[in-house]
Amino acid sequence: MEKLMQDLKVQIIQQLNLQEVKPEDIGNDQPLFKEGLGLDSIDALELIVLLQQFHNIRIAKPEDGPNVFYSIRTMAEYITAEKAKQA
Amino acid sequence: MSQQGIYINATCIIRHQSVDKNRQPVYAHEVPQADLQDFLRGLYDRFSGQYPKFHKMDLLSKLGWAATEILLQDMPMDQYAPEDTGVILANASSSLDTDEKYFDTVQEIASPALFVYTLPNIVIGEISIRHKFKGENAFFVAEQFDIPFVTGYAAQLLESGAVKAVVCGWVEQYHASHEAAFYLMETAPRGMALPFSAETAEKLYR
Numbered sequence: 001m002e003k004l005m006q007d008l009k010v011q012i013i014q015q016l017n018l019q020e021v022k023p024e025d026i027g028n029d030q031p032l033f034k035e036g037l038g039l040d041s042i043d044a045l046e047l048i049v050l051l052q053q054f055h056n057i058r059i060a061k062p063e064d065g066p067n068v069f070y071s072i073r074t075m076a077e078y079i080t081a082e083k084a085k086q087a
Numbered sequence: 088m089s090q091q092g093i094y095i096n097a098t099c100i101i102r103h104q105s106v107d108k109n110r111q112p113v114y115a116h117e118v119p120q121a122d123l124q125d126f127l128r129g130l131y132d133r134f135s136g137q138y139p140k141f142h143k144m145d146l147l148s149k150l151g152w153a154a155t156e157i158l159l160q161d162m163p164m165d166q167y168a169p170e171d172t173g174v175i176l177a178n179a180s181s182s183l184d185t186d187e188k189y190f191d192t193v194q195e196i197a198s199p200a201l202f203v204y205t206l207p208n209i210v211i212g213e214i215s216i217r218h219k220f221k222g223e224n225a226f227f228v229a230e231q232f233d234i235p236f237v238t239g240y241a242a243q244l245l246e247s248g249a250v251k252a253v254v255c256g257w258v259e260q261y262h263a264s265h266e267a268a269f270y271l272m273e274t275a276p277r278g279m280a281l282p283f284s285a286e287t288a289e290k291l292y293r
Contacts, residue, residue: 016143016200017142017143017200018139018142019139019142020139020142021139038139042143042199042200042203043200045199045200046198046199046200049196049198049199052196053196
């Protein structure tokens, strides 16, 4: 899980072009949107693309988005659960 | 002939990876023939910083955003109501550079981040968000920079009282080719305080 969270931070920085943010600046439980990392609605779409491109996971229910993308940890938990389903 | 009560108060010209503000050279990239992305990052570091959204913009928006940043240095706009400030811009290549990049992504997964820049007037939005402009705006696409038309349009807005200040000019970018020529036109003199005429605007462009 720790390795996956670290990878996600690097992928998010790359995918969202967060050039002034370093992986260590992003807390595992820090909210990614609004008061946290300050991501916006276009970033949310890019996160969906990121899940597809890097992890081969599609968000089946759009209403799950806010919970899945709440933080690095919730993303990692979702990826882990989906990979387990695929196995 | 100059138009009474309208002034060109500042200019910013960016071409060949160098910048003139009010006809004075203020920046030249230290690496000649640098990548346009690197040149624009250099402008951001030198004249702005602390605006993370900049890194997400396409090249056209970065160019126009940076030109406005330099144009308005030492020219505060907070005396104006947001509705009193306008932006009128033009270029030749529209958003073609980003359109092509977006099209390349469509073959696999279409990029939302690129898609939002597939219109030329997005640069006006980025400038307006940064400086809280909410007045008249327009973006024209033409083969060449028609200075009498663009500055005349801005002057008409000022003359009619629709706005009190306008950022106007030319912002062209396709691949590495780039040019921005921005004017700050206002109803009150400050800075360069040149009475407006199309001839004066043309001289400042050369």
